[in-house]
Amino acid sequence: MDFKITKDMIIGEILDRCGETAPFFMDMGMHCLGCPSARGESLEDACAVHGVDADEFTKKLNEFVASL
Numbered sequence: 001m002d003f004k005i006t007k008d009m010i011i012g013e014i015l016d017r018c019g020e021t022a023p024f025f026m027d028m029g030m031h032c033l034g035c036p037s038a039r040g041e042s043l044e045d046a047c048a049v050h051g052v053d054a055d056e057f058t059k060k061l062n063e064f065v066a067s068l
Contacts, residue, residue, distance in 0.1 A: 028052050043058060
């Protein structure tokens, strides 16, 4: 898949382009991915709220997306 995720991307955009990433967000603790506030957050903001390193999480997502 030719798609590069950055930490300033909005979660809704990431999910719309690659819904297969949803389990990664669920594992992080984001259990209401369908709600407007969750979908409207940047990846970096969501990571900060959930105590996750944004750079590491972005890397993990991009490795997964590249494997598709």
